[in-house]
Amino acid sequence: xxxxxxxxxxxxxxxxxxxxxxxxxxxxxxxxxxxxxxxxxxxxxxxxxxxxxxxxxxxxxxxxxxxxxxxxxxxxxxxxxxxxxxxxxxxxxxxxxxxxxxxxxxxxxxxxxxxxxxxxxxxxxxxxxxxxxxxxxxxxxxxxxxxxxxxxxxxxxxxxxxxxxxxxxxxxxxxxxxxxxxxxxxxxxxxxxxxxxxxxxxxxxxxxxxxxxxxxxxxxxxxxxxxxxxxxxxxxxxxxxxxxxxxxxxxxxxxxxxxxxxxxxxxxxxxxxxxxxxxxxxxxxxxxxxxxxxxxxxxxxxxxxxxxxxxxxxxxxxxxxxxxxxxxxxxxxxxxxxxxxxxxxxxxxxxxxxxxxxxxxxxxxxxxxxxxxxxxxxxxxxxxxxxxxxxxxxxxxxx
Numbered sequence: 001x002x003x004x005x006x007x008x009x010x011x012x013x014x015x016x017x018x019x020x021x022x023x024x025x026x027x028x029x030x031x032x033x034x035x036x037x038x039x040x041x042x043x044x045x046x047x048x049x050x051x052x053x054x055x056x057x058x059x060x061x062x063x064x065x066x067x068x069x070x071x072x073x074x075x076x077x078x079x080x081x082x083x084x085x086x087x088x089x090x091x092x093x094x095x096x097x098x099x100x101x102x103x104x105x106x107x108x109x110x111x112x113x114x115x116x117x118x119x120x121x122x123x124x125x126x127x128x129x130x131x132x133x134x135x136x137x138x139x140x141x142x143x144x145x146x147x148x149x150x151x152x153x154x155x156x157x158x159x160x161x162x163x164x165x166x167x168x169x170x171x172x173x174x175x176x177x178x179x180x181x182x183x184x185x186x187x188x189x190x191x192x193x194x195x196x197x198x199x200x201x202x203x204x205x206x207x208x209x210x211x212x213x214x215x216x217x218x219x220x221x222x223x224x225x226x227x228x229x230x231x232x233x234x235x236x237x238x239x240x241x242x243x244x245x246x247x248x249x250x251x252x253x254x255x256x257x258x259x260x261x262x263x264x265x266x267x268x269x270x271x272x273x274x275x276x277x278x279x280x281x282x283x284x285x286x287x288x289x290x291x292x293x294x295x296x297x298x299x300x301x302x303x304x305x306x307x308x309x310x311x312x313x314x315x316x317x318x319x320x321x322x323x324x325x326x327x328x329x330x331x332x333x334x335x336x337x338x339x340x341x342x343x344x345x346x347x348x349x350x351x352x353x354x355x356x357x358x359x360x361x362x363x364x365x366x367x368x369x370x371x372x373x374x375x376x377x378x379x380x381x382x383x384x385x386x387x388x389x390x391x392x393x394x395x396x397x398x399x
Contacts, residue, residue, distance in 0.1 A: 002157030003146055004127045008138035010164035014072045014131060020166050021053035021065060022341075023192045027171065029344045030197060030205040031179055033214040035221040039178065044338055055159070062124070063159050064114060070104040071132035075114060077124040078155020082147040085122040096144035097154070098128050105130050127156040168192055196347035209344050210297040212257075212268065212278065219300075222342045228304070228335065234260035235303045242267075243285065246381075250368025254281065257296065268296060269369065279360070281369055283381060289371055290384035291364045292357060297345060304339050305353045307332070312354055313361060313384045 011017060025042035032038050039057050046052035049069050056062040060079035066072065078084070083094040098109060109123045131138050146153040162174055168189045175183045187204040191197070202209050219225050219237060230236040239259025246254060246267075254267040255278075263285030268278040277295030290313055293299035302309050308325050326332060340347055364370050364383055373379035 002152045003154055004129055004140040004156045007156045007160050007164055008129055008140050011138050014067065017163065018067055019194055023194065024162060026197065026341055027175060027188065027191050029341065030202055030209055031175055031183065033206065033208055033217065035218050061159060066108045071130060071135065073105045073108045074129040075109065075125050076127035076156060076159040078126045078159060081126040081153065081155045082150065083126040083154050091122050093123060093125055096141040097125060100141050101128060101130055102132055127154040127159065198346050202344065202346055212296045215296055215300060215343060218343045225339050225342055228339060235266060236260060244373050246283065246371035247374045248368055248371055266299065283371060287381050288384045289364065289381040290361045291369045292360060294360055298356065300343060301345050301348050302353055302357060304336055305348050306350050309357055312357055315385065
């Protein structure tokens with residue numbers, strides 16, 4: 001028989017568990033094109049000083065792992081378990097499952113997110129484990145009288161399988177079964193080892209993961225990402241009506257994809273072919289323009305990692321670059337990491353992002369990306385400041 005007692009003996013220490021759960025969330029986000037179908041997620045800002053790892057298989061089974069300053073609480077719910085509160089007339093949690101939860105962690109069971117909507121308010125729980133900050137082992141209810149006739153009466157063996165068997169092979173098998181396609185074992189090992197996503201690893205996990213459509217779906221499904229992009233990122237997907245129509249000397253079509261409250265517009269350039277990234281052109285309200293990224297994924301990385309990217313085109317360089325923004329937004333590094341993970345984008349540093357920006361911007365004029373307004377005289381845009389002086393990445397180091 002598999003119960004929370006066996007699970008408790010197989011769980012790692014909280015820090016290792018936290019890293020493993022984050023890796024599962026990264027893998028799920030990288031493998032799936034639609035966030036609505038991801039089972040594993042990780043919320044680093046669930047509450048003040050609190051993080052939460054969540055699993056919801058969409059079939060009525062779920063668990064949550066809360067990391068707080070007081071310790072860790074694991075709550076699991078198997079909807080087919082005989083121990084479900086909804087399998088009895090009184091709708092009470094099975095005796096002994098949560099009776100011994102410490103007072104400091106017990107309020108986590110009252111979170112409305114883990115109670116039946118419109119029901120009696122009973123916690124959705126069939127299995128519970130906890131570990132206070134100074135504890136040396138995982139704890140469970142000591143006097144649970146499990147119902148007979150089941151090898152997994154509380155669902156813990158099923159729910160927490162990837163927390164007790166954390167091998168790359170087990171994780172690979174789970175995601176291959178869920179997504180019904182091969183998942184490369186080396187890529188799984190890379191993510192489980194705590195290494196950041198790279199474009200190569202992202203492409204190996206899902207060749208379509210960084211497609212325009214997949215990225216736009218992820219943004220729409222993630223309120224924090226949508227809010228940041230519309231405000232701090234100046235990449236508002238609701239603003240797709242440019243001030244004026246433009247055309248490119250190279251003949252490529254342009255498609256407005258986002259705007260900003262200062263009147264600027266971001267355009268995807270070229271035909272929309274599967275697997276064919278489209279460069280991103282930015283025009284401001286003063287008649288200036290610059291090619292800022294080689295793909296939508298790169299443009300999103302730019303505005304998330306380097307909110308002051310327009311200052312870079314005006315000649316500002318690190319360490320001054322972004323200093324005012326960071327002073328006003330000291331939590332930006334944590335926000336940056338959350339958004340990159342949520343959108344399935346590879347991790348990136350501001351220096352690398354800056355180099356890519358300047359190299360790409362230098363293509364604006366010679367490669368025919370400096371737009372004009374058709375049918376008007378003297379209608380060509382001007383290159384954004386500093387673009388002509390930024391043709392080589394080495395210019396960053398020399399500045």
